[in-house]
Amino acid sequence: MPISPPFIAPTRHRDADSAVAQIQHLYAQATGHLKEHLQAFTQGETLTDRVRACYPFVRIQTDTVLRQDLHPGGHLSYGFVAQPGRFETTLTRPDPYGPYLTKQLDLLLRNHGVELEVGISNQPMPVHFALGEHDHIEGEMDTQRRMLLRDFFDLPDLSAMDDGIANGTWRTRGNESRPLSLFTAARTDYSLQRLRHYTGTSPDHFQNFVLFTNYQFYIDEFIRLGQQAMADPNSDFRAFVEPGNLVTRRQGLAAQAGDERGKAPPRLPQMPAYHLMRSDRSGITMVNIGVGPANAKNITDHIAVLRPHAWLMLGHCAGLRNSQQLGDYVLAHGYVREDHVLDEELPLWVPIPALAEVQIALEQAVSEITGCSGVDLKRLMRTGTVASTDNRNWELLPDQGPQRRFSQSRAVALDMESATIATNGFRFRVPYGTLLCVSDKPLHGEIKLPGMANHFYRERVDQHLRIGMRALDLLRAQGPEQLHSRKLRSFDEVAFQ
Numbered sequence: 001m002p003i004s005p006p007f008i009a010p011t012r013h014r015d016a017d018s019a020v021a022q023i024q025h026l027y028a029q030a031t032g033h034l035k036e037h038l039q040a041f042t043q044g045e046t047l048t049d050r051v052r053a054c055y056p057f058v059r060i061q062t063d064t065v066l067r068q069d070l071h072p073g074g075h076l077s078y079g080f081v082a083q084p085g086r087f088e089t090t091l092t093r094p095d096p097y098g099p100y101l102t103k104q105l106d107l108l109l110r111n112h113g114v115e116l117e118v119g120i121s122n123q124p125m126p127v128h129f130a131l132g133e134h135d136h137i138e139g140e141m142d143t144q145r146r147m148l149l150r151d152f153f154d155l156p157d158l159s160a161m162d163d164g165i166a167n168g169t170w171r172t173r174g175n176e177s178r179p180l181s182l183f184t185a186a187r188t189d190y191s192l193q194r195l196r197h198y199t200g201t202s203p204d205h206f207q208n209f210v211l212f213t214n215y216q217f218y219i220d221e222f223i224r225l226g227q228q229a230m231a232d233p234n235s236d237f238r239a240f241v242e243p244g245n246l247v248t249r250r251q252g253l254a255a256q257a258g259d260e261r262g263k264a265p266p267r268l269p270q271m272p273a274y275h276l277m278r279s280d281r282s283g284i285t286m287v288n289i290g291v292g293p294a295n296a297k298n299i300t301d302h303i304a305v306l307r308p309h310a311w312l313m314l315g316h317c318a319g320l321r322n323s324q325q326l327g328d329y330v331l332a333h334g335y336v337r338e339d340h341v342l343d344e345e346l347p348l349w350v351p352i353p354a355l356a357e358v359q360i361a362l363e364q365a366v367s368e369i370t371g372c373s374g375v376d377l378k379r380l381m382r383t384g385t386v387a388s389t390d391n392r393n394w395e396l397l398p399d400q401g402p403q404r405r406f407s408q409s410r411a412v413a414l415d416m417e418s419a420t421i422a423t424n425g426f427r428f429r430v431p432y433g434t435l436l437c438v439s440d441k442p443l444h445g446e447i448k449l450p451g452m453a454n455h456f457y458r459e460r461v462d463q464h465l466r467i468g469m470r471a472l473d474l475l476r477a478q479g480p481e482q483l484h485s486r487k488l489r490s491f492d493e494v495a496f497q
Contacts, residue, residue: 002052005033010059010119016105019058022118023101024094026056030120034130038153042141047152053130055185057121058105059088059177060495062112077486078497079107081178087495088177090121090185092129093192096204100307104496121185124154129189133202161187166304166428167345168490181496182428183305191302198299199273199287200243200265203306207275207283208480209472210303210311214291214417217461218314219274222286225465226276237283241275243268271299282309282476284469289417293339293390296420304428307497309480310358312433313421314468317386317413319438320406324413327460329381329467331362332434335419336387336409338402342423352419352426357483358433358475359383365471366435369463384412386434388419413438429488429497433471437464 008026013019030053037051063084081087094101105116127149141149149155164170166182183191192203213219226240226248233252240248246262249255271290277283287303289295303311317330324330333354337343363381367373372380387406406414418434425432437460475483484497 002050003037003047004052004054005029008120010117012115012117014109014115016102016109016116019105019116019118020094020098020102023056023058023091024098026118026120027092027094030054030056030125031130034125034127034153038127038131041149041152042145050151051127051153053125055090055092055121055123055125056094057088057090057119057123058101058180059086059117059119060108060112060114060180061086061117062114076107076481077484077489078493079104079495080111081108081180081495082492086177087180088117089180089494089496090123092125092185092189100497108495123160123184123186124157126156126186126189127153128156129186129193133196156190157186160184161190163187163301163345165494179494181494188305191305194298194302195273198269198271198302200245200269201241201273201275202245205241205245205275205277205285206273206281206303206306206308207277207285208281208306208309209284209476210308211284211286211465211468211472212289212296212299212311212313212315212417212421213286214289214315214415215461216288218465219272219286219288221461221465222274222276225469226274229276236278237276238279239275239277241277243272243274271295284472291392292416293341293388293420296339296417297341297424300421300424300428300430304424304430308430309483310431310433310472310475311421311425312358312362312435312468312471313418314464315415315417315436316439317415317418317436318440319413320387321382321412324382324438326438326440328438329366329464330386330413330434330436330438331359331366331381331383332386332413332418332422332436333359333383334385335422336385336406336411337419337423338405339388339390339416339420341390341420342427346423346427350426352422353487355431355433355485355487357478357485358431358471361471361474361478362433362435362467364474365467369467369470382412385410386418386436387411387414388416389414390416392416426488429484431475431483431485431488435464435468435471 011022033053041047065083165179172178195203229235229237230240230248230250235250238250244263244265246264247259271287273285273287275285287299289299335352337348366381367377413436422432
């Protein structure tokens with residue numbers, strides 16, 4: 001028999017706060033149990049049985065699809081189950097996810113008027129995921145001891161972490177409960193670990209509005225603006241965080257516990273993240289994803305578990321029309337998906353639509369920051385289809401095959417990441433948008449040359465970034481209730497946003 005924590009019977013709740021408090025209690029018991037026995041194991045203690053603790057779950061059962069729409073959240077596209085039955089999900093990290101969980105559970109209670117059940121699931125918690133961010137006990141063991149770890153503790157099981165729910169391919173088996181959330185606890189924990197690795201910052205620092213870029217120039221400007229905001233005691237942002245969890249507090253704010261652990265890394269991580277933080281997590285995170293659709297898929301796969309309110313791509317592109325000028329903007333309203341990294345998860349016959357709320361915010365931001373409107377705005381910004389490719393040197397392929405396809409698709413610009421980011425936004429129900437800047441026109445003899453590129457970067461990066469940040473301000477003002485609309489949700493959708 002596994003060595004498990006004392007059993008706690010499931011409890012029933014009529015309010016979200018008590019349900020979340022019980023989830024926190026069960027989670028603390030599970031992680032404490034695993035840490036205690038792992039500590040003993042690393043110190044040489046002999047274990048006689050497998051040590052196991054399981055994730056907490058929350059469950060709801062309803063006999064009707066009717067909702068009680070007499071409350072302010074009754075119009076939302078989430079917060080309710082789509083059919084009668086039993087629905088549940090496993091949960092992790094209830095402290096940082098506490099406000100999110102409270103909101104989701106409160107909506108379920110208001111919509112269905114039934115009790116929530118909270119208990120211990122049968123999904124084992126991998127011991128690695130129970131450790132705190134700064135716990136590295138495993139590193140204290142020798143090689144032989146580390147090899148024995150799997151004999152006594154549960155390790156991450158990839159079969160429990162697939163994206164079948166998000167992809168729409170998950171099917172109920174037998175008397176199994178239907179899912180409440182897009183992500184199980186283990187899938188969430190996996191991504192939280194990956195975010196630390198790839199971005200060099202704690203997931204706790206990520207904000208609900210995210211900018212992606214494929215050039216360091218944008219990051220340099222974001223750092224400048226972040227430091228400028230921290231020098232302003234009246235700034236809406238309270239902290240600026242850089243890789244290594246290096247925290248700068250706004251002028252006049254005292255340092256907080258844990259700030260001293262931050263240290264600039266000897267080298268930047270693969271996709272460094274920077275965070276302009278607000279107290280309600282409605283600030284801005286910016287990530288340099290580098291070049292290519294694989295990176296774009298990788299980082300959005302993981303950020304999606306944080307349930308952001310919107311993400312935008314700001315980057316450079318090849319202009320495909322002779323009428324475009326270097327420095328012009330392209331607002332994507334459709335995508336040609338020749339990036340291929342999501343073909344298995346989301347078939348090519350699935351359209352990736354433009355989202356009106358995001359399009360309007362981006363267009364308004366361009367107008368405000370540039371001072372252009374009407375015909376002048378049309379000269380500066382082209383709305384059209386963006387093609388994304390996985391071949392950086394597509395123009396060198398023989399027979400001009402790509403050129404013909406892009407022409408037939410009516411594409412006005414080409415890059416390597418935008419379609420991936422938009423497609424994963426669609427897939428994970430995260431509102432998305434793309435605003436690119438024309439940096440070369442390879443079909444018309446204007447290729448990237450060092451002098452031309454450097455002049456372009458100096459002229460446009462600051463303006464482009466401020467447009468993206470202003471667009472997020474406009475989206476923030478709309479509120480998540482407006483952004484998380486029915487357009488991104490399927491027929492048979494999970495209840496959690």
